[in-house]
Amino acid sequence: MKPAVLTGEYFMTGDVACAEGALAAGCRFFGGYPITPATEIAERMAIRLSHVDGCFIQMEDEIGAMASVLGASWGGMKSMTATSGPGFSLMMENIGLGICTETPCVVVNVQRGGPSTGLPTHGAQGDMMQARWGSHGHYEIIALAPSSPQEIFYLTITAFNLSEKYRLPVLIMTDEIIGHMSEKVIIPEAKSIKTVSRPKPKGRKDRFKPFAPGPNGVAPMPAAGEGYNLHITGLTHDEKGYPVMTVEAQTEMMARITEKIQRNLDDIIRTDSYLLEDAEIAVVSYGISARTSIAAVAEARKLGIKAGLLRLVTIWPFPEDQIRKLADRVKGFVTVEINLGQIHREVERCAGGKVPIFLVGHPGGTIIHPDSVVKMLMEAF
Amino acid sequence: MEEIPTPSKEQPHHPLDDLIRTDRIPHIWCPGCGIGTVFSACLAALKASGINLQKTVMVSGIGCSGRAAGYVKLDSFHTTHGRAIPFATGLKLANPELNIVVFSGDGDLFAIGGNHFIHAARRNMDITVICVNNLNYGMTGGQVAATTPYLAKSTTTPAGNPETPFNLPLMAYACGATYVARWTMLHIRDLTDSITEALCKKGFSFIEALSPCPVNYGRRNKQKPLDMLKLYQEKAIIKNDADPATLDIDFEKGIILGKFIDLDRPTFIENYDKIYRPSRLQENVPELNS
Ligand SMILES: Cc1ncc(C[n+]2csc(CCOP(=O)(O)OP(=O)(O)O)c2C)c(N)n1
Ligand code: SF4
Ligand SMILES: [Mg+2]
Numbered sequence: 001m002k003p004a005v006l007t008g009e010y011f012m013t014g015d016v017a018c019a020e021g022a023l024a025a026g027c028r029f030f031g032g033y034p035i036t037p038a039t040e041i042a043e044r045m046a047i048r049l050s051h052v053d054g055c056f057i058q059m060e061d062e063i064g065a066m067a068s069v070l071g072a073s074w075g076g077m078k079s080m081t082a083t084s085g086p087g088f089s090l091m092m093e094n095i096g097l098g099i100c101t102e103t104p105c106v107v108v109n110v111q112r113g114g115p116s117t118g119l120p121t122h123g124a125q126g127d128m129m130q131a132r133w134g135s136h137g138h139y140e141i142i143a144l145a146p147s148s149p150q151e152i153f154y155l156t157i158t159a160f161n162l163s164e165k166y167r168l169p170v171l172i173m174t175d176e177i178i179g180h181m182s183e184k185v186i187i188p189e190a191k192s193i194k195t196v197s198r199p200k201p202k203g204r205k206d207r208f209k210p211f212a213p214g215p216n217g218v219a220p221m222p223a224a225g226e227g228y229n230l231h232i233t234g235l236t237h238d239e240k241g242y243p244v245m246t247v248e249a250q251t252e253m254m255a256r257i258t259e260k261i262q263r264n265l266d267d268i269i270r271t272d273s274y275l276l277e278d279a280e281i282a283v284v285s286y287g288i289s290a291r292t293s294i295a296a297v298a299e300a301r302k303l304g305i306k307a308g309l310l311r312l313v314t315i316w317p318f319p320e321d322q323i324r325k326l327a328d329r330v331k332g333f334v335t336v337e338i339n340l341g342q343i344h345r346e347v348e349r350c351a352g353g354k355v356p357i358f359l360v361g362h363p364g365g366t367i368i369h370p371d372s373v374v375k376m377l378m379e380a381f
Numbered sequence: 382m383e384e385i386p387t388p389s390k391e392q393p394h395h396p397l398d399d400l401i402r403t404d405r406i407p408h409i410w411c412p413g414c415g416i417g418t419v420f421s422a423c424l425a426a427l428k429a430s431g432i433n434l435q436k437t438v439m440v441s442g443i444g445c446s447g448r449a450a451g452y453v454k455l456d457s458f459h460t461t462h463g464r465a466i467p468f469a470t471g472l473k474l475a476n477p478e479l480n481i482v483v484f485s486g487d488g489d490l491f492a493i494g495g496n497h498f499i500h501a502a503r504r505n506m507d508i509t510v511i512c513v514n515n516l517n518y519g520m521t522g523g524q525v526a527a528t529t530p531y532l533a534k535s536t537t538t539p540a541g542n543p544e545t546p547f548n549l550p551l552m553a554y555a556c557g558a559t560y561v562a563r564w565t566m567l568h569i570r571d572l573t574d575s576i577t578e579a580l581c582k583k584g585f586s587f588i589e590a591l592s593p594c595p596v597n598y599g600r601r602n603k604q605k606p607l608d609m610l611k612l613y614q615e616k617a618i619i620k621n622d623a624d625p626a627t628l629d630i631d632f633e634k635g636i637i638l639g640k641f642i643d644l645d646r647p648t649f650i651e652n653y654d655k656i657y658r659p660s661r662l663q664e665n666v667p668e669l670n671s
Pocket of ligand 2 (some may be wrong): 409411413414415416445446515519520593594595596597598604
């Protein structure tokens with residue numbers, strides 16, 4: 001028997017650190033389906049949830065896994081699943097249900113090479129746009145990208161906290177390399193970990209409206225069985241949760257689920273930087289590729305190139321302001337990612353044609369070598 | 382739309398009004414549709430069962446039958462097409478105190494959601510599943526379903542269904558359900574009693590309720606709204622404990638109704654507690670080896 005927070009210093013893989021972060025955040029339900037390179041998260045949760053009176057279930061597929069995660073959340077537990085590309089595709093419809101019904105939960109995608117079965121045991125960052133738009137309809141989502149096992153531990157806690165605060169599925173977009181690499185992970189004392197839980201409604205139960213936004217745009221959330229006679233549907237619904245098939249109701253609901261994110265960007269968006277203050281060229285990267293980029297920036301500096309790194313920790317909502325401000329002062333951008341230009345397009349959009357922007361991309365299967373970034377920094381500017 | 386006034390508490394319009402979201406009436410079901418009758422039987426059973434209704438949840442998928450969750454005055458979840466059972470699984474595991482009724486259609490539970498049905502039955506997840514079997518996809522306009530009889534017409538089998546339908550009670554039994562019954566919406570007493578029994582029983586319970594869809598199935602199969610009800614009356618053979626393998630629906634020879642299976646085996650949660658949850662049963666759990 002082990003406590004929920006395994007305070008101590010470890011040599012841990014990213015997948016295991018992710019599971020430990022989830023437990024520290026208060027996650028007590030995991031519904032999953034095995035898939036490389038995310039399986040180790042499920043395996044760790046299978047044993048660790050039993051230590052903390054939680055529940056693990058291996059579902060029959062990822063569609064069921066995602067549905068069970070939403071059900072568990074309405075049952076009152078912080079819940080999560082973890083998968084990789086093919087499973088992420090199968091989860092999309094129910095991620096949309098989570099968005100529409102404002103259901104807190106965390107979905108981890110340990111990315112591998114795609115499309116299709118792709119490269120099961122090799123890393124990639126090719127699902128970044130799927131994370132943004134993979135479920136049908138227009139919506140806002142939160143996605144975070146950790147760069148190390150230590151960071152995935154903390155970001156998993158952050159993911160739960162954001163999901164509880166804003167009532168939506170939060171995605172952790174990591175990759176096979178982070179998931180499978182072992183590094184030092186320090187797990188702090190339980191009392192130093194800040195966790196957030198969905199606000200509970202107060203006042204008369206019969207007057208409660210599960211979708212009437214509170215001060216930060218988010219409604220408090222009861223669980224099933226608490227006497228609220230909730231009705232929760234994926235149909236367009238009013239504040240009471242009742243289906244209403246009108247343009248007005250659609251407009252109102254869409255405003256609710258998008259504005260709660262758009263109005264709280266400062267709280268949600270996290271970025272990090274390295275030698276960016278005086279940089280003339282901004283390298284923009286995230287996840288494992290940000291580590292490539294740090295090495296490349298350090299090397300470029302030695303060569304007299306004034307490069308700096310903007311590391312995106314929050315990918316969605318996209319840190320638009322941060323890019324726009326940089327576009328006003330740098331000579332250009334280089335995006336580094338293991339795909340053929342997904343976040344690159346976002347950087348390009350936000351830079352608004354003010355300065356040139358180049359991609360150091362890779363179709364997937366390996367990390368990007370720092371040399372290819374240095375080469376780009378030398379040749380492009 | 383004209384507002385229907387909510388009846389006052391003192392003079393309920395209908396004995397089941399307190400279980401209905403009267404502010405959502407009129408419902409969407411067509412005249413002659415059987416879903417409302419199955420729904421009423423379910424509500425009557427909820428009352429008769431004596432279970433704590435504050436701890437009772439209805440989960441539906443998508444379809445005409447799936448709209449039930451929108452009318453019941455309980456915590457109710459209208460999920461995605463086919464996914465009511467895995468959603469209910471998560472709810473139940475997060476809070477085992479909840480009584481969970483899945484109320485949905487044949488297409489929802491057995492075509493798109495078939496995989497979840499068989500696994501929930503195998504696990505003996507402690508939920509009650511009620512399937513309104515109207516032999517087709519009503520909501521989308523009458524397409525063929527996994528329950529449509531051989532040669533029956535539908536919009537996607539315009540010259541007749543070339544496929545063989547499922548025998549639902551057999552499937553439930555084969556997958557491990559601990560309670561299996563079939564009635565038609567005409568056998569309202571038996572149906573209500575079966576649902577009541579299922580609600581009070583632990584384990585995976587399955588009730589198939591045959592129900593007419595005059596608008597989309599009847600119309601294409603030369604059945605007037607009352608014809609299906611006549612068939613239910615004339616062709617019903619009540620045979621409790623019948624061998625599930627003999628339960629194929631045959632409107633010529635007869636439709637066997639009754640309670641077929643009623644047995645006990647440990648539920649998923651009972652087994653999970655035994656093996657994994659020390660705090661609930663004070664037993665050893667596997668150690669972490671890393
Ligand atoms: C993923 C998905 N595919 C298709 C549909 C369209 N759809 C809505 S209801 C339905 C069939 C419902 O049939 P059934 O479950 O038998 O319910 P009934 O309307 O007959 O009561 C379909 C195919 C959908 N909503 N979602
Ligand atoms: S289409 Fe058929 S199943 Fe749907 S409400 Fe009408 S009669 Fe009932
Ligand atoms: Mg049907």
